[in-house]
Amino acid sequence: MHLALDGEQLDKIYDTLKSTLIDIGVETAMLLDTAGNVITTVDDGVDRHDIYSLAALAAANFSAMRSMVKIAGEEEFSLLFHKGQKENIYLSSVSDDFLLFVIFNNDMTLGLLRLKVAKVIGDLIGILVVDSSQ
Amino acid sequence: MAFINLKDKLIQAKIVYYGPGKCGKTTNLEYIYNKCRTQINSKMVTIKTQGDRTLFFDFFPFDIGKIEGYDVKIQLYTVPGQVKYNSTRRLVLKGVDGIVFVADSAENRRNANVASLNNLQENLTLYKKNIFEIPLVLQYNKRDLAKQGIPVLNVATLEKDLNKDLRVPSFEASAVEGDNVIMTLKKTISVTMASLEKELK
Numbered sequence: 001m002h003l004a005l006d007g008e009q010l011d012k013i014y015d016t017l018k019s020t021l022i023d024i025g026v027e028t029a030m031l032l033d034t035a036g037n038v039i040t041t042v043d044d045g046v047d048r049h050d051i052y053s054l055a056a057l058a059a060a061n062f063s064a065m066r067s068m069v070k071i072a073g074e075e076e077f078s079l080l081f082h083k084g085q086k087e088n089i090y091l092s093s094v095s096d097d098f099l100l101f102v103i104f105n106n107d108m109t110l111g112l113l114r115l116k117v118a119k120v121i122g123d124l125i126g127i128l129v130v131d132s133s134q
Numbered sequence: 135m136a137f138i139n140l141k142d143k144l145i146q147a148k149i150v151y152y153g154p155g156k157c158g159k160t161t162n163l164e165y166i167y168n169k170c171r172t173q174i175n176s177k178m179v180t181i182k183t184q185g186d187r188t189l190f191f192d193f194f195p196f197d198i199g200k201i202e203g204y205d206v207k208i209q210l211y212t213v214p215g216q217v218k219y220n221s222t223r224r225l226v227l228k229g230v231d232g233i234v235f236v237a238d239s240a241e242n243r244r245n246a247n248v249a250s251l252n253n254l255q256e257n258l259t260l261y262k263k264n265i266f267e268i269p270l271v272l273q274y275n276k277r278d279l280a281k282q283g284i285p286v287l288n289v290a291t292l293e294k295d296l297n298k299d300l301r302v303p304s305f306e307a308s309a310v311e312g313d314n315v316i317m318t319l320k321k322t323i324s325v326t327m328a329s330l331e332k333e334l335k
Contacts, residue, residue: 002333007141035229036193036209037137037146052195053179056209060181060190063225097135 003033003097009127010040016123017042020116021102027087028103031094031124034059039098049103058091058101081110092117094124135229136330138204145201147330148209148229149322152254153236154246155187155215158275161309162236163192163212166319169312173197188214191226201327208323215250224257232269232326234318236309237296239276241285248295265300269325272297272304273318278311 005013017029022042028049030041036059041051062080069077082089090102090113100121104113136147151159160180167178174194181190192212199206213223235254237247255265272292280286287295289306297304303321307314 002136002138002330004138004140004334010139010141033135033137033229035135035137035148037135037148037229039137039139050176052176052207052209053193056179056191056193056211059228060225063228064190064222067221067225 003037005039012127013040013124014042016120016127020120020123024112024116025108026102026104026113026116028101029120030055030058030101032059032099032101033097034063034099036060054101058099062091062093062099090114090117092121094121095128098124098128100124136231138334143204145204145206145330146195146209147206147231147326148211149232149234149319149326150226150230151210151212151234151236152223152227152250153215153275154238154243154250155217157215157236157238157243157247157250158309159212159215159236160188160192162234162273162275162315162318163194163210165309165312165315166196166210167194169316170196187216188212189219190214190222198323202331206327208326210319217249217253220253220257223253224260227257227261230258230261230263230268231330232271232322234271234273234322235296236273236275237292239274239286239292239306240279241287244287244291244295247292251296269322269329270300270302271318271322271325272300272302273307273314274304275307275309277306277313278308 013031021029022044028043031039032055036056038051038055066077078093080091088104092100094100138145151162153159173196176194179193183189196208196210198208211226213226258265274292305314305318309315
């Protein structure tokens with residue numbers, strides 16, 4: 001099985017990442033699949049990062065952590081967070097097949113980001129579910 | 135699971151180099167990375183142990199140009215070959231579209247090759263993929279060992295051990311010298327893209 005998304009869906013994904021995350025100060029927001037493919041990426045106009053490497057590492061990291069959590073006896077696992085000196089990384093599950101990857105600096109609070117990420121995930125599920133039902 | 139971006143006409147597919155420990159998977163990728171820099175707009179990611187063995191994977195994206203109007207980006211990965219890292223091998227296999235199985239031609243690695251191929255078959259089953267259906271190419275690596283007087287398995291033996299039932303394309307190669315490394319990759323891309331095209335029709 002392969003994943004194909006059309007222009008309308010990709011535009012909607014881009015718009016929701018931009019309006020909900022980038023426009024409030026997030027540096028980079030990326031939707032990726034759990035195999036490490038980049039679906040859509042949006043940044044604040046500054047091209048800082050190698051997104052393909054980030055996607056491969058993010059997918060692997062998330063999968064590894066999910067496996068560890070299962071071994072520890074937990075059923076649910078939904079996010080990873082790294083607090084850096086300048087840059088922070090937030091990686092969250094969207095569905096079984098998709099992840100949301102966000103880089104933001106210390107001008108933004110984690111609480112605000114979590115609220116916005118929750119909204120984006122809801123929007124993304126709506127857009128991606130339409131695809132699987134077609 | 136390849137991703138097809140219908141808006142930008144872009145396909146991303148995943149090819150994984152699999153094989154027993156120290157068979158030359160990372161050496162294959164290093165050779166490709168150094169020879170094909172113009173097609174790689176990224177650094178090679180490696181997650182290694184302190185002893186320089188692959189701990190999780192090596193990775194870089196590889197642009198192969200246009201196929202039927204689509205830009206195709208191949209994500210190349212290796213897995214850790216050591217037996218104890220099976221859980222990480224499984225994670226890297228997720229969403230795989232094509233596989234290079236790198237066998238070690240050294241005579242004393244005969245059993246390790248067979249065990250690794252069996253392990254690949256088991257791990258693919260977890261993702262409901264069939265080793266007889268997935269695009270697969272065999273590479274008989276380290277043919278150069280014979281020049282150093284190290285006993286190597288002859289190709290007929292390797293074919294009998296590994297390819298008797300699979301009947302997939304196979305190449306003799308030397309990753310350290312670069313022999314047939316690019317040919318192996320080209321053939322794998324070719325069978326992977328042919329399979330994708332067939333599935334999409």
